[in-house]
Amino acid sequence: MDLHRTTSSSPSNCLKARLALWLDLIRWNRPAGWLLLLWPTLAALWLAAGGWPGVHLLAVFVAGTVLMRSAGCCVNDVADREFDRHVKRTAQRPVTSGRVSVREALAVGASLALLAFALVLSTTPAAVAWSFVALAVTVAYPFAKRFVAMPQAVLGVAFSLGMPMAFAAVHGGSPDAGPWWSLMPAWAWALWVGNLAWVLAYDTEYAMVDRDDDLKIGIRTSALTLGRADVAAVMGFYGLFLALWGGVGWRLGLGPAYAAGWLGAALQVLWHHRLIRGRSREGCFAAFRANHWVGASLFAGLALDLALHPA
Template sequence: MPSQSVPARSRFSLYLDLIRWDRPAGWLVCLWPTLSALWIAADGFPGWHLLVVFVLGTFLMRSAGCCVNDVADRDFDKHVKRTAQRPVTTGAVSVKEALSLGAVLALVSFGLVLTTNAAAIAWSVPAVLVAIAYPFTKRIISMPQAVLGIAFNFGIVIAFAAVQGHVPAVAWWMWLGNLFWVLAYDTEYAMVDRDDDLRIGIKTSAITLGRWDVPGIVVFYLLFLSIWALALDGYALGAMFYIATALALAQVLWHFTLIRTRSREGCFKAFRVNHWLGATVFAGIAGSYLLRWLGLTG
C-alpha cells in the first residue's frame, strides 16, 4: 500500500495536507464567530482557559472534519479540478488512516471541552454528529451549505454554554445570523466547482440558486450583519462595534466585485478572504469591551 512505502516525514506532510494546514481560512471563519460569542457571553474577556480551549478546539474539530469530508468525497474529488490531488482521493493516505487521524483530533478536542462544564459537554455531542453527517448531505440536500452552517455554528452555542451554563436567546440570534454568513461564503466556494459538481451530480447552493447566486450571496451577507447588529444592540457595544459593522459592509461590496463575473479565480479569492470579514466584526466586539474596561466609554 502507498501508506507503507512513504517515508515518515512525507507521511506527516500528507497529514498536514489532509487537515488543510496551509489553508487556514477554513478554520478562521469558524473561530471569529465563536470568539465573538465568548466575549458576549462573558461580558468581555472570557479568561485564558476558555480562550485556549475554543481556539484549539476550533482548529482541531475543523481538521477532523476535513478528514471525514475527504473520505466521504474521495470518489468525487478525483473528478474536480480543485480537489483532484487531495491525499485520500489519490490514495496517498488510506481511508483508515484518514478516519483514525480524524478520530484522534476529535477526541483531543472533546478532551478540551471536558475541562469546561456539563452544558458545554452536552452540546458538543450533537456538534460532532452534525459535522460527521455534513459531507453526506451533498448527495441528498439541495443546499448542503445550510448543514455546514449548523455544524460551524455549534461553536457559538458551546461558547455560551461554557460561560453561562445555558444557551440564552441572544446566542440563537447570533446562531441564525451566522448561518447566513456560512451560506454566503460557502456558496462562493461552491461557485468555484459548479461545472464539476454539475457533471458528477453533487448538490450545492451555487447550483440551486442558479443565476440568483450572486444576489443571493449579497442578501446572505446583509442578513448576517443585520441580525447580529440587532441582536447585540442591547449590549451597548458602542461606536466601535458599528464602525466595524460598516467596515464589514464595505467588504461585502468588495466581495460583490470579486464574484459578479462568476470567475473561478474571483469566487475562490472571495472565499479565502472571508475570514477578514469575521475578524472585523470580532474586533468591533472585543474592542468595545476593551474600551469599556479602560473606562473610555460608558
C-alpha cells in the same frame, strides 16, 4: 551501498513524509477554514463572559476549533473521495490520490476529535453535551450534498455550534444554570442565525467555483440550486448576517468600536460583490478566501468595545 537511498528511507524521513501528508489532509497550510469557524465562536465567548473570558477558555476554544475543523476535513475527504477525483481543484487531495488510505484518514480524524473532546471535558457538562451535537453534525455534513438541495445550510449549522458551546462553557457551571440547551439567550440565537446566513454566503461563493464540475458529477450545492439567482442570494445572505449582528449590537448598547468593526465587515461585503458578480472561478474563490477578514473585523470591534466598556 546507496547512501542516498538509505538516508531517504530512514524512519525519521518516513515519519516526516507521513506528517507532511497528514498536514495536507487537514489543510494546515490553508487556515482560512478554521478562521471562519473561530471568529463567531470567539465573539460568542466574549459576549457570554462580558469581555475577556480567561486564558483557559480561550485556549480550549481556539485549540478545539482548529482540531475539529481538521477532523472534519478528514471525514469530508473520505466521504468525497470518489467525487473529488473528478474535480481538478481536489483531485490531488491525499485520500483521493491514494497517498493516504481511508483507514488512516479516519484514524487521524478520530484522534483529533478525541483531543478536542479532552479539551471540552475541562469546561462544563453543558459544553460537553453540545460537543456531541457538534460532532454529529460534523460527521453528517459531507453526506448532505447527496440528499439536500443546499448542503451549505448543514455546514452553516456545523460552523455555528461553537456559539452555544461558548455560552455553555461560561454559564454551564453555575448552580442555577438551566438545561444545557437553554444557556444561550434569545439575542444570541439571533446572532447564531446571522452566522448561519454568513456561512451560506461564503460557502455558496465556494460552490460557485466548482459549479461546472459539480453539475457533471451530479452532487447538489447551493450554487446549482440557486442558478442565476446565486449572486443575489449571496448578497441577501450577507445582508441578513449584517442586519442581525448590527441589530443585536445596537440592542446590547455596543459602541463606536463595534460599529467600526461592523462597517469594516460591510465594506468588505460590497467588495465581495464586485468579485463574484462576473461568476468567474478566480473571483469567487478570492471572495471565499477573504471571508475570514469579515469575521475578524466584527470580532475585533466587539472585543475592543467590551474592553473599553465591560458588561
